[in-house]
Amino acid sequence: MRRGVGAGAIAKKKLAEAKYKERGNVLAEDQIVQMSKQLETFKTHLEEFASKHKQEIRKNPQFRVQFQEMCATIGVDPLASGKGFWSEMLGVGDFYYELGVQIIEVCLALKHRNGGLITLDELHQRVLKGRGKYAQEVSQDDLVRAIKKLKVMGNGFGMIPVGGSYLVQSVPAELNMDHTVVLQLAEKKGYVTVSEIKDSLKWEKERACHVLDHLLKEGLAWLDSQAAGEAQYWLPALFSELTSRDVTPEEANQMTP
Amino acid sequence: MPLSQIIFFEEQAAGIGKSAKIVIHLHPVPANKEPGPYQYSKYSYIKLSFKEHGQIEFYRRLTEEMTKKRWENTPVSQPIPTGTGSQAGKTRAVGIVGIERKIEEKRKETDKNISEAFEDLSKLMVKAKEMVELSRSIANKIKDKQGDITEDETIRFKAYLLSMGIANPVTRETHGSGTHYHLQLAKQLGDMLQAPLEERGGMMALTEVYCLVNRARGMELLSPEDLVNACKMFESLKLPLRLRVFDSGVMVVQLQSHSEEEMIASALDNVSEKGSLTAEEFAKLLGLSVLLSKERLLLAEKMGHLCRDDSVEGLRFYPNLF
Numbered sequence: 001m002r003r004g005v006g007a008g009a010i011a012k013k014k015l016a017e018a019k020y021k022e023r024g025n026v027l028a029e030d031q032i033v034q035m036s037k038q039l040e041t042f043k044t045h046l047e048e049f050a051s052k053h054k055q056e057i058r059k060n061p062q063f064r065v066q067f068q069e070m071c072a073t074i075g076v077d078p079l080a081s082g083k084g085f086w087s088e089m090l091g092v093g094d095f096y097y098e099l100g101v102q103i104i105e106v107c108l109a110l111k112h113r114n115g116g117l118i119t120l121d122e123l124h125q126r127v128l129k130g131r132g133k134y135a136q137e138v139s140q141d142d143l144v145r146a147i148k149k150l151k152v153m154g155n156g157f158g159m160i161p162v163g164g165s166y167l168v169q170s171v172p173a174e175l176n177m178d179h180t181v182v183l184q185l186a187e188k189k190g191y192v193t194v195s196e197i198k199d200s201l202k203w204e205k206e207r208a209c210h211v212l213d214h215l216l217k218e219g220l221a222w223l224d225s226q227a228a229g230e231a232q233y234w235l236p237a238l239f240s241e242l243t244s245r246d247v248t249p250e251e252a253n254q255m256t257p
Numbered sequence: 258m259p260l261s262q263i264i265f266f267e268e269q270a271a272g273i274g275k276s277a278k279i280v281i282h283l284h285p286v287p288a289n290k291e292p293g294p295y296q297y298s299k300y301s302y303i304k305l306s307f308k309e310h311g312q313i314e315f316y317r318r319l320t321e322e323m324t325k326k327r328w329e330n331t332p333v334s335q336p337i338p339t340g341t342g343s344q345a346g347k348t349r350a351v352g353i354v355g356i357e358r359k360i361e362e363k364r365k366e367t368d369k370n371i372s373e374a375f376e377d378l379s380k381l382m383v384k385a386k387e388m389v390e391l392s393r394s395i396a397n398k399i400k401d402k403q404g405d406i407t408e409d410e411t412i413r414f415k416a417y418l419l420s421m422g423i424a425n426p427v428t429r430e431t432h433g434s435g436t437h438y439h440l441q442l443a444k445q446l447g448d449m450l451q452a453p454l455e456e457r458g459g460m461m462a463l464t465e466v467y468c469l470v471n472r473a474r475g476m477e478l479l480s481p482e483d484l485v486n487a488c489k490m491f492e493s494l495k496l497p498l499r500l501r502v503f504d505s506g507v508m509v510v511q512l513q514s515h516s517e518e519e520m521i522a523s524a525l526d527n528v529s530e531k532g533s534l535t536a537e538e539f540a541k542l543l544g545l546s547v548l549l550s551k552e553r554l555l556l557a558e559k560m561g562h563l564c565r566d567d568s569v570e571g572l573r574f575y576p577n578l579f
Contacts, residue, residue, distance in 0.1 A: 028398035032410050035391050035417055042384055042421075049381050053374040062268075062277075063371065067378060074386040077422040082480050083438045084422045097478035101468045111547075152481045153463040154508035155548075171548070172505040216569045223569075 043085060050089045057090055061139035067092070068145060079149055099138065099146040102127050104155075107170035115219030116156075116171030117183075117237035120144075123168055163187040167237055173218040178211045183235065191224070191234040260322060265357060268316055269304075277312040279305045279319070317372055320365050385421070392423050412436065440494065442479070442487035446470070447496040450510060454498070459515030460549055463488070463500075463508040503552050504559075517556075524557040525576060533566070533575045 026034075056063050071078050071086075078086035079096050087093025106126045110118060124140055131138065147168060150157040156172030162184050169175065175183075185200055186192035197208040212233050215221035224232040269278040282302045307315070395414060399406055406414075416436050418425055446466075453469060454461055461469075463484065471478045479487075488500035488510060497513040527542060528534045534542070536551035543550060554574045557563045564577040 028395050028406055029410055031391065031395045031398070032406075032414055032417075035388070035395065036413070038388060038391065039417055039420065042388055045381055045384055049377055053377060056370065056374045060371070063374060066375065070378065070382045071385075071422070074382055075389045075423065076385055077424065079480055080422040080424075081419050081438075081483050082478055083419055083483065085420050086422055087480070088477075093480060094476055094478050097471060097480055100481065101471050104464050104468055149481050150464070152485055153467060154502060154506045155462060155464045156506060172507055213569050217567070217571060 043089075046085055046089050054090055057092060058095070058136055061137055061142060064092075064139075065141050079145070095136070096142070096146045096149065099127070099142060100150050102130055103143065103146055103150065103168075104170070106130065107168070111171065114236040114239075115221075116169060116173060117160075117220050117235070118168050118170070119162075119237060120159075120166040120168055122237075171218075173220065178207070179215065182208075182211050182215070186233070186235050187238055190238040191232045193230045193232055195230055263323065265360070266316075266319060266323075268312065277307045279307070279312055279316055281305065313371065313375060317368055320361065320368055323361065388421050389423055392418060392421070396425075439483070439487045439490055442483060443490040443494055443496065446484075446487055446510075447491070447494075447498055449473070450498060451512075454510065454512045454515075458543060458545055458549075459512040459520075460509050460545075462546065462548055463510060465546070466510050503555070505552070505555075507548060507552060509549065509552070520553055521557045521560055521562060524553050525562045528554075528557075528563055528574055529576045533573050535571050535573050537571075539574075 057067060068078070076086075078084065078090075078092050081087065082093045082097065084093065103123065106123060107116065107118060110126075120140055120143065124138070124143055127143065128138060144159065144166075147157055147159060154172075156169060158169045158175075160167040160169060160175065160180055160183060162180075167183060181201060182192060182197060185197065192212075194205060194208045194212070197203055197211075198205065201208075212221065215233065215235075216223060220237065221233045221235050224234055263281055266279055266281040269280055280302055281304075305312075305315070392414075399411075399414075415425060416438070419436055419438065449470065450461070450466065466488075467479070467481060467484055470484070485500070485508070488498075491498045491500060499511050499513055500508065501511050502508050524539075527539065531538070531542075534554070536547050536554060539545075539554060540547040540550035551572075554563060558565060558574065558577075562577055563574045564579070566573045566575060
């Protein structure tokens with residue numbers, strides 16, 4: 001019970017309120033009323049802005065970046081809810097939420113091949129392809145923001161910095177610093193060997209093998225034990241278009257690990 | 258460097274790890290060039306990198322200057338738009354200069370739009386900031402119990418925060434959980450997901466639900482947070498669905514009728530029948546996603562009914578005979 005009962009309590013409360021107001025402080029409930037009014041005004045301004053510049057946001061990725069950064073600076077998340085003003089009036093919500101759907105679908109379709117790890121470049125290409133010629137332009141910054149939002153749904157969405165760009169993870173595989181560093185090492189050629197890890201990172205064999213085994217288990221790496229010299233651990237996520245061919249899930253199942 | 262050296266310039270958007278740039282294409286070195294830092298460069302352009310900001314302003318100014326300069330440099334070749342055009346003016350306008358001018362005009366137009374949009378955006382943000390500050394003030398007062406807030410007022414306050422996209426500073430919980438919007442949404446989801454859940458063995462990953470629901474809606478899509486917040490309300494609304502988070506962090510929506518024991522028992526049955534199963538094999542058997550199949554096997558293991566064989570060949574589950 002928030003409000004005290006009884007005449008005495010009410011009188012005491014009224015006194016406290018009066019003293020409070022005397023000191024020039026505004027009560028919270030009054031401020032909530034004030035907020036309601038200000039919100040209406042703000043909504044009008046936003047509508048005006050939308051009528052003039054909605055297209056700009058739709059068409060111009062750079063402008064979207066500015067918009068997002070400004071929102072972040074003042075402490076506002078325009079993508080928090082589809083019910084938010086920003087989303088409703090500027091249409092930013094639908095743009096990013098739909099992008100989220102497309103990202104999930106691309107990652108799911110390729111998971112059997114790359115274990116749930118994909119370069120931001122490849123993701124970008126495939127999303128653009130899926131959207132078709134006449135869709136709005138989508139920048140990598142847009143993808144990154146959409147992915148940040150997807151994290152909240154617990155599917156293990158994350159971004160790993162590699163070679164100047166990112167690997168996008170879409171499965172809840174545990175990847176610690178050791179795994180990340182090996183991924184970064186493999187980025188140049190698409191594969192890595194135990195010797196290379198030992199030389200570049202100065203690790204012992206056991207540590208290198210432990211990390212590589214984990215990547216194999218999670219389906220993120222494929223083992224080429226017939227490679228000349230030493231076994232090579234390939235990362236399908238890093239295959240370039242040139243050296244790879246799309247494998248269907250059925251084919252993937254038939255291949256021995 | 259004289260601006261007359263500039264043929265053409267363009268913006269390059271910023272990217273990850275890259276700052277925004279303006280690329281300025283230059284005329285070849287004229288014969289009468291004075292000595293300077295470089296006599297000759299193999300590149301015909303320079304790039305200006307803007308680490309912080311300022312590229313929009315710079316671009317605008319440069320465009321202005323270039324346009325002005327053009328008029329000074331080539332008075333003859335600038336036919337008045339109404340089209341009087343001397344002979345010399347006409348031939349010039351059709352050539353490179355004409356094309357360049359058209360590009361510049363278009364850019365100037367676009368740039369003007371962007372500058373205006375940017376200015377309007379800045380003004381809007383100032384007003385938005387006021388809202389944020391007001392909401393913080395209110396939140397502080399609620400925390401310090403200065404003033405009496407009713408349930409009703411709290412709900413309204415949360416709804417305001419939701420509209421503006423401001424995180425709830427009082428409870429630090431995700432935006433607007435407990436608003437009417439999420440209540441309505443939860444009920445809608447309860448209806449909408451019954452059939453799909455049953456088709457999929459009673460369980461769907463939240464990302465799957467997200468795609469399903471948003472594809473069906475087509476517009477006025479749900480944000481990921483909207484979905485999570487709505488699903489959190491299933492229990493309190495006594496709907497026959499539950500949001501469940503596995504140890505791995507994977508979130509699923511599950512039919513209430515779908516008992517845990519049943520799932521585990523059937524997993525044990527399947528594994529015993531086949532001797533052993535991997536998540537992929539189990540998935541194929543049930544027609545479920547690998548992700549969810551794995552979670553079921555892990556759950557059965559947790560309860561002591563299965564044990565694992567973890568090798569590079571993969572993770573394989575056996576009935577626990579211990």
